[in-house]
Amino acid sequence: NAGVMQNPRHLVRRRGQEARLRCSPMKGHSHVYWYRQLPEEGLKFMVYLQKENIIDESGMPKERFSAEFPKEGPSILRIQQVVRGDSAAYFCASSPGFRNQPQHFGDGTRLSIL
Amino acid sequence: DQQVKQNSPSLSVQEGRISILNCDYTNSMFDYFLWYKKYPAEGPTFLISISSIKDKNEDGRFTVFLNKSAKHLSLHIVPSQPGDSAVYFCAASAGGSQGNLIFGKGTKLSVKP
Numbered sequence: 001n002a003g004v005m006q007n008p009r010h011l012v013r014r015r016g017q018e019a020r021l022r023c024s025p026m027k028g029h030s031h032v033y034w035y036r037q038l039p040e041e042g043l044k045f046m047v048y049l050q051k052e053n054i055i056d057e058s059g060m061p062k063e064r065f066s067a068e069f070p071k072e073g074p075s076i077l078r079i080q081q082v083v084r085g086d087s088a089a090y091f092c093a094s095s096p097g098f099r100n101q102p103q104h105f106g107d108g109t110r111l112s113i114l
Numbered sequence: 115d116q117q118v119k120q121n122s123p124s125l126s127v128q129e130g131r132i133s134i135l136n137c138d139y140t141n142s143m144f145d146y147f148l149w150y151k152k153y154p155a156e157g158p159t160f161l162i163s164i165s166s167i168k169d170k171n172e173d174g175r176f177t178v179f180l181n182k183s184a185k186h187l188s189l190h191i192v193p194s195q196p197g198d199s200a201v202y203f204c205a206a207s208a209g210g211s212q213g214n215l216i217f218g219k220g221t222k223l224s225v226k227p
Contacts, residue, residue: 102163
């Protein structure tokens with residue numbers, strides 16, 4: 001499967017724990033985006049990364065959330081001290097970074113907070 | 115403030131007929147527009163896109179129309195098939211998709227046999 005790979009597909013955490021969501025972009029794509037979808041809502045942009053760089057984090061909550069895209073390995077979205085309001089579907093997308101090339105999405109990680 | 119609006123939460127169409135999904139936007143800086151289809155428990159699947167220098171783009175059964183003066187775009191599916199039943203999201207970007215996408219809330223399309 002050459003598509004965007006996200007894992008885990010489902011993640012259950014208790015309040016106060018940490019959640020780590022992983023995303024491997026499509027082959028040949030060097031740009032990664034994270035989005036969050038709440039029930040009955042559209043996807044909301046969180047952060048845009050290239051290898052080892054955060055390009056735009058304007059959609060990231062100021063506290064508890066961080067993202068990275070290291071030189072080797074997948075992109076990681078990390079949520080510390082999770083709260084019930086963090087329950088959502090988190091989608092990763094990738095693109096080659098050229099103008100007017102679409103972003104392609106993974107199947108998401110559904111995060112549930114107990 | 116919603117910059118991308120899909121005012122119809124749902125649409126029901128008979129198989130073989132045309133489906134027309136609509137999307138309005140407010141930000142005149144948007145220059146690239148996309149439509150995605152989404153099934154439950156899956157990620158959005160890219161369908162078709164259009165840049166602001168065009169007013170129409172066609173790919174098989176899917177055609178997207180862009181009316182910049184009205185800040186309106188639409189997706190036409192002809193002929194509609196039961197497998198097209200899904201939630202359709204309109205998305206827009208300023209910066210030709212290199213930046214973040216702004217999504218509408220989606221329209222649920224049901225195509226009845």
